[in-house]
Amino acid sequence: MTCPLPERIPIEGFTYRDMKIDKVPATPEFKPRDPSLVPAKNRSVVINPGATCMPLGAMWAIMGLHRAIPFVQGAQGCTTYVRYTFARIFKEPGSIATASFHEDAAVFGGRKNVIHGVRNLVVRYWPDVVGIVTTCSSEIIGDDMNSFLKATKKKLAEEIGEERAAAVEIVLVNTPSFAGSQVEGYNRAARSFVGSLAEKTGDASDKVNIIPGMTYPGDIREIKHILKEMGIEATVLFDISETLDAPLHPPKSLPYYPEGGTTVEEIRGMGDAAATFTIQKEAGSAGAVLLEKKFGVKAFNGPMPVGVANTDMFVTALAGITGREIPKTLIDERGRFVDAMADTLHYTMMCRAAIFGDPDIALAMTRFACELGMTPVAVMTGSPSVTFEEDVEAILEEYRHLFTVEPKIFNKGDIFEFEEYLRGCNRLDLVIGHSKGADIAAECGVPLIRVGFPVYDRFGYQKKAIVGYRGGELLLYEIVNALMSHQYPIDRVQQ
Amino acid sequence: MPLTNLKCNKCLPERGEHIYIHDPENPVIPACNIATLPGDMTERGCAFAGSRGVIGGPIADSIDMVHAPVGCAWYTWGTRRNLSDLFPWVAPDRLANSAFNRRFCVVTDMKEENVVFGGTKKLKRSCLEAIRLFPEAGGLVIFTTCTTGLIGDDVKAVAKQVEAETGVPCFTSEAPGCSGVSQSKGHHEFNTSFYRQIQALRERRPELKMKDEEKTPYDVCLIGEYNMDWDLKMIRPLFERLGLRIIAVFTGNERIENLIKMPDAVLNIVHCQRSAEYIAEMFKDGYQTPFIRVSLFGVEQTAQALRDVAAHFGLEEKAEEIIADETARIQESLEFYRSKLTGKKVAIYVGGPRVWHWIGPMEELGMEVVMGACTFAHEDDYEKINARHKGGILMIDAPNEFEIEESIMETKPDIFLTGLKEKYLIRKMGVPTVNSHSYEKGPYAGFSGLINFARDIYQGIYAPVWKFQNGIVKPVMDNLPEGEEVSCQ
Numbered sequence: 001m002t003c004p005l006p007e008r009i010p011i012e013g014f015t016y017r018d019m020k021i022d023k024v025p026a027t028p029e030f031k032p033r034d035p036s037l038v039p040a041k042n043r044s045v046v047i048n049p050g051a052t053c054m055p056l057g058a059m060w061a062i063m064g065l066h067r068a069i070p071f072v073q074g075a076q077g078c079t080t081y082v083r084y085t086f087a088r089i090f091k092e093p094g095s096i097a098t099a100s101f102h103e104d105a106a107v108f109g110g111r112k113n114v115i116h117g118v119r120n121l122v123v124r125y126w127p128d129v130v131g132i133v134t135t136c137s138s139e140i141i142g143d144d145m146n147s148f149l150k151a152t153k154k155k156l157a158e159e160i161g162e163e164r165a166a167a168v169e170i171v172l173v174n175t176p177s178f179a180g181s182q183v184e185g186y187n188r189a190a191r192s193f194v195g196s197l198a199e200k201t202g203d204a205s206d207k208v209n210i211i212p213g214m215t216y217p218g219d220i221r222e223i224k225h226i227l228k229e230m231g232i233e234a235t236v237l238f239d240i241s242e243t244l245d246a247p248l249h250p251p252k253s254l255p256y257y258p259e260g261g262t263t264v265e266e267i268r269g270m271g272d273a274a275a276t277f278t279i280q281k282e283a284g285s286a287g288a289v290l291l292e293k294k295f296g297v298k299a300f301n302g303p304m305p306v307g308v309a310n311t312d313m314f315v316t317a318l319a320g321i322t323g324r325e326i327p328k329t330l331i332d333e334r335g336r337f338v339d340a341m342a343d344t345l346h347y348t349m350m351c352r353a354a355i356f357g358d359p360d361i362a363l364a365m366t367r368f369a370c371e372l373g374m375t376p377v378a379v380m381t382g383s384p385s386v387t388f389e390e391d392v393e394a395i396l397e398e399y400r401h402l403f404t405v406e407p408k409i410f411n412k413g414d415i416f417e418f419e420e421y422l423r424g425c426n427r428l429d430l431v432i433g434h435s436k437g438a439d440i441a442a443e444c445g446v447p448l449i450r451v452g453f454p455v456y457d458r459f460g461y462q463k464k465a466i467v468g469y470r471g472g473e474l475l476l477y478e479i480v481n482a483l484m485s486h487q488y489p490i491d492r493v494q495q
Numbered sequence: 496m497p498l499t500n501l502k503c504n505k506c507l508p509e510r511g512e513h514i515y516i517h518d519p520e521n522p523v524i525p526a527c528n529i530a531t532l533p534g535d536m537t538e539r540g541c542a543f544a545g546s547r548g549v550i551g552g553p554i555a556d557s558i559d560m561v562h563a564p565v566g567c568a569w570y571t572w573g574t575r576r577n578l579s580d581l582f583p584w585v586a587p588d589r590l591a592n593s594a595f596n597r598r599f600c601v602v603t604d605m606k607e608e609n610v611v612f613g614g615t616k617k618l619k620r621s622c623l624e625a626i627r628l629f630p631e632a633g634g635l636v637i638f639t640t641c642t643t644g645l646i647g648d649d650v651k652a653v654a655k656q657v658e659a660e661t662g663v664p665c666f667t668s669e670a671p672g673c674s675g676v677s678q679s680k681g682h683h684e685f686n687t688s689f690y691r692q693i694q695a696l697r698e699r700r701p702e703l704k705m706k707d708e709e710k711t712p713y714d715v716c717l718i719g720e721y722n723m724d725w726d727l728k729m730i731r732p733l734f735e736r737l738g739l740r741i742i743a744v745f746t747g748n749e750r751i752e753n754l755i756k757m758p759d760a761v762l763n764i765v766h767c768q769r770s771a772e773y774i775a776e777m778f779k780d781g782y783q784t785p786f787i788r789v790s791l792f793g794v795e796q797t798a799q800a801l802r803d804v805a806a807h808f809g810l811e812e813k814a815e816e817i818i819a820d821e822t823a824r825i826q827e828s829l830e831f832y833r834s835k836l837t838g839k840k841v842a843i844y845v846g847g848p849r850v851w852h853w854i855g856p857m858e859e860l861g862m863e864v865v866m867g868a869c870t871f872a873h874e875d876d877y878e879k880i881n882a883r884h885k886g887g888i889l890m891i892d893a894p895n896e897f898e899i900e901e902s903i904m905e906t907k908p909d910i911f912l913t914g915l916k917e918k919y920l921i922r923k924m925g926v927p928t929v930n931s932h933s934y935e936k937g938p939y940a941g942f943s944g945l946i947n948f949a950r951d952i953y954q955g956i957y958a959p960v961w962k963f964q965n966g967i968v969k970p971v972m973d974n975l976p977e978g979e980e981v982s983c984q
Contacts, residue, residue: 005824005943006824007824008824008825008827008828009824009825009828009943009946010828011827011828011831011832011946011950012950013828013936013946013947013950014943014946014947015936016725019725019728019938021580021725021728022580023580023582023590023594024580024581024582025582025583025584025590026556026581026582026583026584026595026631027583027584027630027631029584029587030584030585030586030587030588031584031630033628034627034628037624037627037628043620043621043624044603044617044620044621044624045560045601045602045603045604045620045621045622045624045625045628046565046568046601046602046603046604047599047600047601047602047625047628048572048599048600049565049568049569049600049602049604051565051569052565052566052569052570053564053565053566053567053569054566055566056566071534074641074672074673075541075542075543075641075671075672075673076531076537076539076540076541076672076677077540077541077542077543077544077567077570077672078541078672079537080538080539080540080541080544080916081540081544081566081567081570081571082570083916084570084574084915084916085570087915087916087918087919088915090919091919092919092923093896093919093920093923094916094919095536095896095920096536097534097535097536098531098533098534098536098537099533099534100530100531100532100533100534100535100537101641101672101673102530102673102674102675102676103673103674103675105673106641106644106645106673112533113533114533116532116533116534117532117533117534118534119534120506120507120532120533120534120535121534121535121536123506124503124504124506124507124535124897125536125897135641136564136610136640136641136642136645137641137642137645137672137673140610140641140642140645140646141645176607177564177565177566177642178564178605178606178607178609178610178642179606179607181565246923248922248923248925248964249964249965249966250924250925250964250965251900251923251924254503254897254900254901254904255503255896255897255900256896256900256920256923256924416599423585423586436572438592439591439592439593439598440592442592443585443586443589443591443592
């Protein structure tokens with residue numbers, strides 16, 4: 001290996017290009033992957049999984065509470081990897097505590113870890129909420145968390161006094177990773193927090209509850225905008241819009257706590273609300289269903305308001321349950337969105353889109369792609385869902401008359417299978433999904449429209465809305481502009 | 496007062512044992528490499544991360560079979576920037592977008608029923624399938640995690656069977672996340688089990704050893720170098736120009752077949768002396784291969800490394816020639832950065848070794864290291880830090896978030912060299928950072944890499960953004976003394 005660098009290194013340094021790194025082929029020539037092992041159902045091994053583990057979803061949820069810290073009952077990696085993932089996505093600090101499981105915990109159980117750990121956390125951070133998140137290891141060794149938490153509360157009361165100990169809400173979320181994905185972890189957090197904290201005081205309120213699911217700060221802000229325009233007051237559970245998108249200004253005090261997040265008081269009040277809207281059915285409906293069962297708060301579980309029809313459904317349901325009119329401002333936003341669809345239709349019609357992500361986002365993007373006249377050639381969910389196939393089929397049925405090819409649905413598979421399928425498609429125009437699709441999009445020579453969890457390889461996506469009429473309009477422009485950059489020479493885009 | 500404590504630890508007196516201000520007259524070694532206090536918001540990762548992420552991950556052509564529920568594999572997929580040039584084909588005329596070691600994430604995806612009934616059958620099937628799917632793989636490494644460690648799957652037996660059936664070398668690294676006190680346990684486990692397994696493999700299949708006629712007296716291994724952001728492009732040519740042949744790098748961008756030949760080297764050059772000195776020690780004991788410890792960051796240290804290695808082979812003159820050429824190549828740019836960075840204060844928080852690797856280069860750039868911290872350092876790392884620093888540095892072992900915040904207030908660094916998780920917290924406090932695990936825009940190693948490193952530090956400190964962080968400054972006109980009027984002239 002010789003050093004190809006210039007005679008003098010300039011002050012700007014040098015890049016990969018200057019180093020001339022040649023790709024070495026791993027085999028002399030291309031050979032297709034063994035076709036009998038490409039379908040995920042034919043094999044035990046999972047390659048390029050479409051989802052990660054349950055504790056992440058629970059931690060995501062807890063990060064959206066005011067002065068709340070997740071406490072992970074497991075090994076240090078269970079905390080560190082999730083913090084790492086949040087840092088990649090949000091470019092924000094994410095404070096999560098670990099029970100620091102070592103061999104002794106594996107042998108004797110994690111009782112000591114949680115009792116001392118919560119104590120160590122509380123006396124330094126004075127949080128309002130500690131969300132206890134379990135992991136594979138604590139679930140396998142069979143930690144009796146309810147009795148441990150009783151002991152924890154007792155220990156806290158002895159050390160800091162009854163009153164101060166009572167000011168810290170400790171809520172348990174059971175999330176053994178082998179039993180589901182991050183989506184289920186979020187769902188369980190919704191059920192645990194609502195189940196532990198929500199009350200019904202009897203004062204009927206016309207507020208609504210929003211459970212945003214694993215949507216980004218930009219989406220939560222857009223939903224708040226719609227509610228404000230309609231004059232509806234709401235409690236957003238797990239509101240990460242400020243906690244994971246905090247401004248840079250000198251800290252007022254230590255330790256660092258971002259502003260915002262849902263308060264314990266707000267969660268208590270959720271039992272009095274007129275309705276609960278779950279933005280992502282699979283991530284949060286367990287909380288909404290519980291509120292309905294326990295307190296009679298009506299549950300609306302999805303679909304995610306992306307595109308025209310889904311946003312119409314969301315806005316109409318909001319208007320119906322609260323008796324509010326849909327204001328002219330929203331009608332105009334809708335009109336501008338539809339106007340943009342009319343302006344861009346020659347770029348979007350008959351495009352072939354491959355769509356993947358968590359079930360709710362995959363469904364919402366499939367409907368939106370259909371509204372744009374695209375053919376969803378392949379639709380894949382990384383987190384298996386019981387209703388996914390029939391939900392996708394319902395959308396396809398409505399638009400099938402426009403398709404140029406029959407779509408294929410992937411449930412319970414992995415991204416590897418989906419990628420191999422896309423390689424075999426003789427035409428593809430774009431991939432819509434998260435950052436794990438960057439390789440396949442590049443290999444197919446098409447743009448990746450980044451949506452869903454996780455997006456970590458670009459800036460700003462966590463701040464942009466894709467929900468609502470305004471979010472839909474901006475998402476449409478992103479899709480159209482990407483197609484223009486990839487497919488159209490400059491002299492075809494000048495009028 | 497060598498040992499000290501921070502205000503945030505009033506209720507955690509144990510942490511006082513981990514924090515000191517270095518005094519060369521009275522050097523101390525803090526409590527280190529011991530279990531983290533539960534709930535103290537540590538930055539540490541787990542043993543699995545050390546094994547799979549740090550050491551296994553950089554190997555170019557291995558199938559990294561994570562025997563676990565899906566998360567442990569997902570989190571180690573394409574994260575650390577351990578780059579490689581070995582690319583699989585995706586079409587007759589196209590190579591993949593990412594190298595083989597980052598393109599695929601392979602996992603047994605343990606489910607509840609596997610946890611209850613054991614996962615070895617699933618693991619064996621998964622290994623056989625993966626080997627069929629990826630004929631380009633030179634080997635397979637099975638990594639266990641908390642789940643498969645706790646249920647006690649016999650993965651060594653599976654590796655043996657799979658190798659017997661396929662002929663593909665199969666290795667295991669059993670470092671479940673809850674074993675040991677930090678990722679350091681995973682480094683150690685990978686080192687020792689890999690050593691033992693290649694030793695056994697060479698006995699079992701002698702054809703995998705280097706043939707005598709292929710050997711040269713200049714065959715060396717580079718140990719503990721993981722090719723972060725193509726550091727190897729800076730390092731390899733230096734030794735090759737010296738006339739040495741690097742037969743294997745443990746493990747950056749290396750092929751399994753070369754790793755099996757490691758005992759055939761005449762000298763091992765050890766860069767990361769925390770995560771990989773174990774295996775060098777074992778080669779010394781088992782094969783009488785001597786090793787030399789080197790630092791390959793900064794001008795002085797890289798030059799010293801070349802001199803030390805050259806002396807072993809009697810190539811001193813050649814080393815001086817290389818050092819002169821490489822120094823000339825960067826001289827002008829280095830002067831520029833020295834002029835910009837002299838007097839600036841720097842804090843370094845990384846795993847361990849880079850704190851002592853980087854004290855010298857920071858001083859070469861004219862900066863003062865005011866604070867240091869290590870995630871998983873052992874006593875010998877602190878000895879090296881103490882030996883390299885002139886005194887006055889605030890050192891923290893296995894820091895937690897609160898301590899990092901307070902230490903910034905105490906030491907007021909102009910730049911903080913640290914990892915991804917910590918950097919956003921530090922930036923929120925108005926202090927620029929440089930990603931010191933995977934780098935911003937590396938490589939940073941060797942002579943020329945220092946210019947990239949200095950540039951990224953300079954960019955951090957001199958970016959105009961920091962002057963805006965204190966909010967809206969009153970417009971100049973409002974600041975005029977009373978009675979004075981502004982006129983248009």
